Amino acid sequence: MRTADLTGLPTGIPEALRDEGIEELYPPQAEAVEAGLTDGESLVAAVPTASGKTLIAELAMLSSVARGGKALYIVPLRALASEKKAEFERWEEYGIDVGVSTGNYESDGEWLSSRDIIVATSEKVDSLVRNNAAWMDQLTCVVADEVHLVDDRHRGPTLEVTLAKLRRLNPNLQVVALSATVGNAGVVADWLDAELVKSDWRPIDLKMGVHYGNAVSFADGSQREVPVGRGERQTPALVADALEGDDDGDQGSSLVFVNSRRNAESAARRMADVTERYLTGDERSDLAELAAEIRDVSDTETSEDLAKAVAKGAAFHHAGLAAEHRTLVEDAFRDRLIKCICATPTLAAGVNTPSRRVVVRDWQRYDGDYGGMKPLDVLEVHQMMGRAGRPGLDPYGEAVLLAKDADARDELFERYIWADAEDVRSKLAAEPALRTHLLATVASGFAHTREGLLEFLDQTLYATQTDDPERLGQVTDRVLDYLEVNGFVEFDGETIQATPVGHTVSRLYLDPMSAAEIIDGLEWAADHRTEKLRALAGETPEKPKRDRSESDNEPGGFQRASEMVADDGGGGGGDDGDGSDGADDTDGGDGDADAFETDRTYPTPLGLYHLVCRTPDMYQLYLKSGDRETYTELCYEREPEFLGRVPSEYEDVAFEDWLSALKTAKLLEDWVGEVDEDRITERYGVGPGDIRGKVETAEWLLGAAERLASELDLDSVYAVREAKKRVEYGVREELLDLAGVRGVGRKRARRLFEAGVESRADLREAEKSRVLAALRGRRKTAENILEAAGRKDPSMDAVDEDDAPDDAVPDDTGFETAKERADQQASLGDFE
DNA sequence: CGGTAGATTGTTCACAGGTACCCTA
DNA sequence: GTGAACAATCTACCG
Incomplete structure (x- = not known):
């Protein structure tokens, strides 16, 4: 089939394809068009990589747009989102607007609803559905790239549920699924009510x-x-x-x-x-x-x-x-x-x-x-x-x-x-997957009863594949029970409703188990605030630590949220009985909680980092040989900072996980302690990309924790917000203001601070030579930074860094040494 | 004959990947 | 299960 014969595309597209040298469609592409691709028919294309899958998607999306519709292209990876965007943008001159939406990147300019083609990851699409994005019901065509990934244990169910939801929202939706050549592409096609084009043909x-x-x-x-x-x-x-x-x-x-x-x-x-x-x-x-x-x-x-x-x-x-x-x-x-x-x-x-x-x-x-x-x-x-x-x-x-x-x-x-690829098999019927997707399904109103949920799940690939129809029902019951016990959903007879917290958790895109852990941790902190502040101030309770943590039989992560509501704070509550016994007969006259509050924050950053690190949404660091001892020791040292009962070293299988989480949390603490990147990579045996990954996840989870804390009206919101900001910039507290300026990272912020430029306001006021000297004479950088800080006259012309006052030279300010000392502490104290 | 650099053998150790919030001043 | 890193041992060659 010749591209010139294609119909239903926006004006000029067939010609443009010809100009690109595409005169003839590849066989699988032609087959797809014959199956009705450009007429809005759903299609599964199971063809090898690099055999023209993208053009199949483009033909579907462009013809859909030509009919006045809107198309969504779902990618499995963020990196692919930008690649696809760049590819689709060549249609802009034919009036096609392309937008991208991923966790870390959003097209600026107009809102996505004005775009004809939107590229997003499956998780982002899921999240947009949960947050009722306005343009969802305008979609006429959705492309799922690498659809065989529904087989993936972690991320497959998201794609699967998302496609089911999109199809439910718009029953006439054209679904184009691009797949590698898998064993059972036919099953996928059945599921999506789509035509199947299967081919081993390759252009090369x-x-x-x-x-x-x-x-x-x-x-x-x-x-x-x-x-x-x-x-x-x-x-x-x-x-x-x-x-x-x-x-x-x-x-x-x-x-x-x-x-x-x-x-x-x-x-x-x-x-x-x-x-x-x-x-x-x-x-x-x-x-x-x-x-x-x-x-x-x-x-x-x-x-x-x-x-x-x-x-x-x-x-x-x-x-x-x-x-x-x-x-x-x-x-x-x-x-x-x-x-x-x-x-x-x-x-x-x-x-x-x-x-x-x-x-x-x-x-x-x-x-x-x-x-x-x-x-x-x-x-x-x-x-x-x-x-x-x-x-x-x-x-x-x-x-x-x-x-x-x-x-x-x-x-x-x-x-x-000689072998054919495996069949894809849905991984939906696993508790972790259903935990999050059932809550979301209830919260965004797709179903309000157990039967409704099962009916919805019946539209998934799992349902078309399974031989055991009972299984889904059983897991659903277990998950619903979990969600109810943790206060994310409520039953009213037959109807299931998401609670306000449940709605928030769904919109925050948290695994409900992560949310439960975070809520428990923060409420535990509220309950134990006074006692822990005393411990942090160095007042050792009479009883040895381990003894206390054993008698401290707080319920774990599975109890009802309603049982966790902080008591009226009188200290008369039974749970801090032994805590106050110990604290009452300590020395010194300044032992009251108010005095602690002035010089100590609680929860501490490490406590909060550990809390989010032990959540199932955080990928934890491995414990290597020797780490067990190191972190067990650290665990006892920092015991008062943890938000929740420390599992027993000897009896609890959870202790190992607790330590992995601690190692991860410690990495974050180093990061916000301004420890150098190469030092961190060396100390934890990770690469620079891993640091960025951990930091990003921590930012997200702390953001979620902040939301939950404010919704539950907990004082810890402020501590959480600060911990989050510090992770975001990778700095100590005093640099937060500076590091917020565009163009100023953790390194430059520290240099500026050492040179006596300590805040955004200082950037606007300070002698330019001082700023320039702190930035090692990089004029352009200095100008950009001053402009970003809102300085009226950012120009660095005729400024000489040598004119900087003596105290602007970092080495004799003392700040450098202060930082080095802290560095030493961070490393020597806990490690070498 | 001892010393040593370099080779060989033995032992221990650790092992892929990466998504997601809020929001439309 | 296996490659890499390190340690222990052996070998060849030197003064």
């Missing part, structure tokens, strides 16, 4: 094979000799071979998939020695520049290692990298500057990075639940191999698995090359 051939001995044997029967010398490894030989070029002599890039971050880094180090041999002089200098950019992103060992590899033409790629690192690497690889990337599976799921050759080095991965090395799913390996073949550059792509012996070779052929 993919040759899959296994390397063993001195050659790769491909599935098509051909062989390619790739000798491996004695003591040499297979992967570098394959990377070098690709770089040697094929018949056309064109240099081929390689993508190497391994099973751990460390392996990615060490493999990249080795590959760098290979790629280095194939660089031209120009490439060397471009790479040196790129390496410098990478070093600028973050001052950490990871950053340095990456820069070193990149300078030689190779790179590693995993989630420990900062987002900027990843983008730099991906772009340079696409520009053919970087010749080889060694990556964990992140890359296979992320933005488009095609490569001449893909080497799947490790096909097993450690899995704690599984209890050892687990073979990768066929689908996952196919996704990796599908990255082979750069359109317009390679005659075909090569995907190679590695075998040590003939048996392994045969097994790999059997297991991955």
Whole structure:
């Protein structure tokens, strides 16, 4: 089918496609159009990556918009949202407006309801539905990218429920689901009442094979000799071979998939020695520049290692990298500057990075639940191999698995090359998934009875797949019970209503279990405020700590919220009986609670960080060897700060989790204590990207905690807000004002503060030379910052940093040493 | 013959990923 | 289950 023959698209689009060089549709695309894609028919397209899926989506969305509708494109990853947006924006000149909405990024300008195409993550869409976004019912077309991810244990149910809700809101909605080639695409199509287009067709051939001995044997029967010398490894030989070029002599890039971050880094180090041999002089200098950019992103060992590899033409790629690192690497690889990337599976799921050759080095991965090395799913390996073949550059792509012996070779052929991908199976009927989605379903009014809920759930993929219709009902009952016990829903006969808190929890997008934990923690803090403030002020209770925590039989995280309401504060409550006994006969005359309040905040930041870190919405840090002792000790040291009863070291299985949460909380405390990034990465064995991740999650959860605290009318709102702000900026209390200025991060804020510029107001008043000196003479930066602070005359012309007063030189102000001392304390005190 | 750098072998250790709030001055 | 990092041991070669 020719693009010129397409009908139903906005004026000019077929011509524009022709100008892009798209005259003829690919077979799967043509099939989709014949199935009614441009007439509003729902469709499941199960086709390989890079075989024109995006155009299928575009044809559906554009024709829908041409009929006066509005389209939504659901992506699985935030990084993909911006990629898709950039792609769709080429239609802007034909009057199509594109908007993006993700957790950390929202299109500015007009509101999303004015946009024709909106790109969002599934979670964001879910959240928008929960918050009744006005434009939801205007949707006429929704595209679900990578719909096979409904199989994902954590995030699949969200996609599934969201699609069900969107279809319920608008029964005529056109649903276009794009999927990898999975076993049971037909079932997905049945679920969505959609036509199925299934195809293995690829615009660029993919040759899959296994390397063993001195050659790769491909599935098509051909062989390619790739000798491996004695003591040499297979992967570098394959990377070098690709770089040697094929018949056309064109240099081929390689993508190497391994099973751990460390392996990615060490493999990249080795590959760098290979790629280095194939660089031209120009490439060397471009790479040196790129390496410098990478070093600028973050001052950490990871950053340095990456820069070193990149300078030689190779790179590693995993989630420990900062987002900027990843983008730099991906772009340079696409520009053919970087010749080889060694990556964990992140890359296979992320933005488009095609490569001449893909080497799947490790096909097993450690899995704690599984209890050892687990073979990768066929689908996952196919996704990796599908990255082979750069359109317009390679005659075909090569995907190679590695075998040590003939048996392994045969097994790999059997297991991955000849095998079809697994079926997708809904993971909805699990308690964690239903906990959050049932509450949301009730709260946003999709159902008000148990039967209504089950009827709604009947529209999900789970329902069309299950052989055990009872199961969903059972889990639903358990979950409803949980939600009621925790005060998120109320039963009135048959009807179920969300309570006000329940509504808030749903809108905040919290797992109800996280919300329960946070509420319990904050209310516990309100109940134990006086006692804990005394402990924090150094007044040791008579009884030893452990003894007290055992007698302190507060209910845990599962009790009714109604039982938790703070008592009238008289101190006569039975629960702080032994606390006040101990505190009453301490020395000193200033033992009253009011005096504590002036110089101590409660809850403390660490207490709050720990609270949100032990929530199921926070991904906790691993406990490594030795950490158990370190954090057990810290746990006793900081015992008064925790919001809730500390589980027993000896009896409680929860203690381990408590420590992991403590380690994570401690990372956050270091972050807000202005400990250097590289110090944090070293201390916790994480990458710069992990720090950003933890910080972001903590920000979100503390924001939610703040909302809950204010709704429950708890004093801790202020402490929570401050803890959140400090996490946001990564600074101590005194820098909060400064760090709020655009262009001022934690480092610059500290430098300005040390130079005597201590607030936003100071920025407007201070001598310019002082500001300039604090910013190391960076004029442009200084101007931008002054402007952002609202200074009338930000110009730095004719200002000399050497004119700065003596006290503006950080070294002799004493602030520096004060900070260093605090740093030392933070590190030495608790660790070395 | 002792000393030492470098190679070899043995042992221990840790192991992927990443979404979500509020809001329309 | 396995690669990497580190430790312990061995080996070759030197003065």
